[in-house]
Every structure is written in structure tokens, then in C-alpha cells.
Amino acid sequence: DTGVSQDPRHKITKRGQNVTFRCDPIxxxxxxxWYRQTLGQGPEFLTYFQNEAQLEKSRLLxxxxxxxxxxxxxxxxxxxxxxxxxxxxxxxxxSPLVPGQDRNIQYFGAxxxxxxx
Amino acid sequence: xxxxxxxxxxLSVPEGAIASLxxxxxxxxxxxxxxxxxxxxxxxxxxxFIYSNxxxxxxxxxxxxxxxxxxxxxxxxxxQPSDSATYLCAGYDRGSTLGRLYFGRGTQLxxxx
Numbered sequence: 001d002t003g004v005s006q007d008p009r010h011k012i013t014k015r016g017q018n019v020t021f022r023c024d025p026i027x028x029x030x031x032x033x034w035y036r037q038t039l040g041q042g043p044e045f046l047t048y049f050q051n052e053a054q055l056e057k058s059r060l061l062x063x064x065x066x067x068x069x070x071x072x073x074x075x076x077x078x079x080x081x082x083x084x085x086x087x088x089x090x091x092x093x094x095s096p097l098v099p100g101q102d103r104n105i106q107y108f109g110a111x112x113x114x115x116x117x
Numbered sequence: 118x119x120x121x122x123x124x125x126x127x128l129s130v131p132e133g134a135i136a137s138l139x140x141x142x143x144x145x146x147x148x149x150x151x152x153x154x155x156x157x158x159x160x161x162x163x164x165x166f167i168y169s170n171x172x173x174x175x176x177x178x179x180x181x182x183x184x185x186x187x188x189x190x191x192x193x194x195x196x197q198p199s200d201s202a203t204y205l206c207a208g209y210d211r212g213s214t215l216g217r218l219y220f221g222r223g224t225q226l227x228x229x230x
Contacts, residue, residue, distance in 0.1 A: 033217065042121075042205050042220025043161065056217070091160055101168045104149045104209045104216050108160045 004109030006092050012115045013082055020078045021112045025094030032075050033093040033106060034067055036060065043091055049075060082116045089113050119144040121206050123221035132230050136193040140206035140221050143187070149209035150182060150189045151218065154202045161205055165191060196228040 005024040013019050025032045030051050035043035046065070047057045051072035061067075064082075069075040079086055090113075093106040120143040130136045142150070149168050153161035167173045167180040167189070179192040189208075193200055203223040210217050 035218075040125075040222065042207070042222050043218070045217040045219070048217060089160075101149050101209075105151070105163065105166055106218060107163060108153075111160045113158075 004092055004094050004107055006090075006109040006112050008112055009110060010113045010115075012117065014117050015084060016081055018078065018080045019082060019114065020076055021090055021092075021114075022074060022076050023092030023109060024074045025092070026096070026107060028096065029094035029107075030072070030097045031095040031103075032069060033095070034075070034077055035091040035093065035108075037089045037091055037111075038087075046077075046090075079114075082114075084116045087114055087116045119147070119208065119210055119212075119219045121208055121219060121221035123206050123224050125222055125224060127225040127227055129227045129229060130196050132196060132198060132228055134196050134228075136196045136200065136226055136228070138191040138193075138204050138206075138224050138226065140189050140224075141187055142189065142206075142208050144208065144210070144212075145184075145187060146211055147208040148184075148211065150180070151207045151209070152178075152180060152189075152191045153205040153207060153220075154200075155205055155223065156202045193226075196226075198228050198230050201227050 033048040034046040037043040049069040064080045089111045091111045092109045123140045152165040155161045165180040167182045177194045181190045205223045206221045207218040
């Protein structure tokens with residue numbers, strides 16, 4: 001396992017359509033994070049999981065967004081009724097279950113770039 | 118709201134020079150900081166992390182943390198054109214359940230040959 005894997009890499013959709021992204025974290029990383037990054041900005045936190053439990057959601061995550069991690073392994077992020085403002089890079093990261101502050105280190109996947117037309 | 122401020126640049130240095138990237142943070146309680154490098158259109162790649170006051174060196178990279186001044190920096194020695202990228206400074210949010218990262222906007226670095 002070489003890193004965090006995200007699929008698809010690019011997604012073009014029409015406004016109003018639903019989209020779903022997948023993230024496979026690094027093996028044995030029990031924490032998984034979703035971020036969103038728009039042009040010229042740093043990544044912004046959306047939500048995260050410890051195993052299958054979703055522990056926190058940002059106010060950026062409107063009701064149209066839902067994330068799951070049903071078996072504590074891969075995660076999906078779904079956006080319903082997409083809007084042009086949803087166009088961004090969606091990044092997934094994972095971190096290891098280790099003692100100390102090294103557990104705070106997050107490794108990012110390649111991201112899914114969403115374009116809503 | 119916890120914030121990280123970075124000079125967006127662009128910062129331009131000649132090949133072989135030292136590039137100095139800086140950020141300040143708002144949360145005095147934050148203890149862990151990270152520098153990520155991001156090439157255009159790519160995802161952030163972790164290059165350094167620092168938890169303690171002082172300097173931490175790794176190859177051509179040195180991270181510096183001054184908690185009293187709430188200041189983090191990254192020095193890149195012997196800069197190479199391949200170092201040209203956006204550098205993101207991030208702090209670890211202790212106040213969140215698992216610790217999300219809060220990022221600055223990034224500093225764009227160009228190393229010219």
C-alpha cells in the first residue's frame with residue numbers, strides 16, 4: 001500500500017446531479033479526514049472519522065453533503081444536487097494510530113477535482 | 118476561529134539560494150505544525166512537522182517554531198527549480214475531537230535557474 005487512494009481523479013457534472021467520491025486510506029490508519037480546497041486557498045476541513053464513527057462535521061458540510069465509512073476502511077463523500085459553488089478539489093487524508101503527536105500527521109491522497117457546469 | 122497567516126508571495130529566489138517561508142498562527146494553544154508542499158494541480162505532500170520550540174532539520178529543510186511569538190518558518194537551503202511549488206503551513210487543532218488541520222493560503226515559491 002503506497003498511500004491514500006482517491007477515485008475518481010476528475011469529475012465533471014451538471015448542476016443538480018449527484019456525485020460520489022471514494023477514498024481508501026493507508027492500511028491500518030484508523031483516522032480519515034475530508035478537506036475541500038478551492039483555487040488560491042488552503043484546504044478546509046469538512047469531516048473526519050475514527051474507524052467507522054463520524055466524529056465531527058464542519059459547518060461547510062451542508063445538508064447536501066454526506067460522508068460514510070461503513071466498515072472503518074474506505075470512505076465515500078456524496079454531494080447531492082450539486083451547485084457550481086461545489087467546484088473544488090476534494091482531498092482525503094489519513095493518519096496512523098500511534099502514540100504521541102505523530103498521530104497528528106495527516107497524509108493526503110491525490111484528490112478528486114470536481115467541476116460543476 | 119483558528120487561523121494561519123502566510124505571505125501568499127510569490128517568492129522568487131535564484132537556484133542555490135536560501136528560501137525563507139513564514140507563517141503566524143492565532144491559537145496560542147496549538148502545539149503541532151506542518152509544512153506541506155503542493156505542486157500545481159496536485160495534492161499536498163508533507164515535508165516537515167515540528168512540535169517543539171526551536172529548529173528541526175531534515176536534509177535541505179529546516180523548520181523553526183517560536184511559540185512565544187506564534188511563528189513558524191521553513192527554510193529551504195540550496196533551492197532547486199524542483200522546489201518551485203506552493204508551500205502550505207498548517208496547525209493542528211487540539212480543540213477538535215480528533216484534531217483537524219487548519220491551513221494557511223500558502224506561499225508560492227519560484228526558484229529560477
